[in-house]
Amino acid sequence: MSPLTTLASQAEVHPPHRRAPLDLPPFRPHPLFRGGHAQTVAGCYLPWRRIAYRAVQHLVPLPDEDKIVLHDDCPEDWKAGDPVVLMVHGLGGCHQSGYMQRGMIKLTHLGIRVFRMDLRGCGAGFSHARHTIHAGRSEDAAAALAYVIGLCPQSPVHMAAYSMGANIALKMAGEFGDQPPPELASLMAVAPPIDLVACSQSIQLGWNRLYDQSFVVGLLRHLRRRAAQVPNAITRQFNPRPRRLIDFDNQFTAPLAGFATALAYYEGASSAPLLRRIAVPTLIVAAASDPIVPIEPFERATYSDTTELVVTPCGGHLGFVGQSGDDPDRRWIDWRLIEWVTSHAPQRAPAPFHARPTAHAVPAASAFTESTSSR
Secondary structure, three states: OOOOOOOOOOOEEEOOOOOOOOOOOOOOEOOOOOOHHHHHHHHHHOOOOOOOOOOEEEEEEOOOOOEEEEEEEOOOOOOOOOOEEEEEOOOOOOOOOHHHHHHHHHHHHOOOEEEEEEOOOOHHHHHHOOOOOOOOOHHHHHHHHHHHHHHOOOOOEEEEEEOHHHHHHHHHHHHHOOOOOOOEEEEEEEOOOOOHHHHHHHOOOHHHHHHHHHHHHHHHHHHHHHHHHOOOOOOOOOOOOOOOHHHHHHHHHHHHHOOOOHHHHHHHHOOHHHHHHOOOOEEEEEEOOOOOOOOHHHHHOOOOOOEEEEEEOOOOOOOOEEOOOOOOOOEHHHHHHHHHHHHHOOOOOOOOOOOOOOOOOOOOOOOOOHHHOOO
16 A cells, blocks of 8 residues: 555546556646535536437346346447447436536547446436445446447447446456456546445535435435335335435445445445455546545555556546636546546547537436435
């Protein structure tokens, strides 16, 4: 384990184990959004340019008879053997989450085929799952990956995962150990809650409690909708009504996931103990100002020789809204995804990318938004 420090004006890379050192441009926060909370909110609600939905949906069967949905955006000039990216969202998000759509738009613009995964019971897969999603369901990500490999057997597959989805993807990669699928070319994990115990403690402090309350309100709303629209959904009654996320997980998530307590669930679902086993090229991006995912677990973790950790001083949780002129638009993390994927699979020169925001802010995928995703 090596000590990790954050730099005042640029991202730090730790450790540089790829073919060549990763040279990310510094993240310079927008002058109006310099704090972690401001970045978190701005990352969710600032306007961006959308396109019409054109994806083909695939239903991926799971061993317990649930299904997950993949949204397949395939450029017209994509051919067998060209790169593929599998994207995974955070808690409260889905294929429509802003970072999922923006990443897909930028990647397909380069001729890269993109599959956006709806986690179990989320997005288009809402009615296809009796069981609920939780932060340890790495088997779902592995099933989605295997399905994509089956559809694109000659193509390198890259994974890009965010928040809770990033923890799931890292856990999956660690469980693969030194025998990952040969088609899995790389993994990028943004704001992963690698230590769920630390995250639970963090969101109970100060203003962070607003995120804790938001989690509970959104999860209860989600369960009420499931009760009304998914008659065979597996559920539990609450007594008393949970006020904190840890209370919700003690009464609902942990027992349905096979854990005795929320603490046992957090420990069993966290990816931190498995990071040392990851054998595929992996980039982890975290922000020291993240109000949901604290930075200390990244300092304590032990990493494999194929893993790089980039920590920015600012960025919030899935924010990374930068200054004008640094990238074609202000979404710093989107362009780092492009750089990461293309550094492993160089692409032909694309047409100029024009990014003009819409006149209205894009609403969150649900009232319980991915901008406050911690698991």
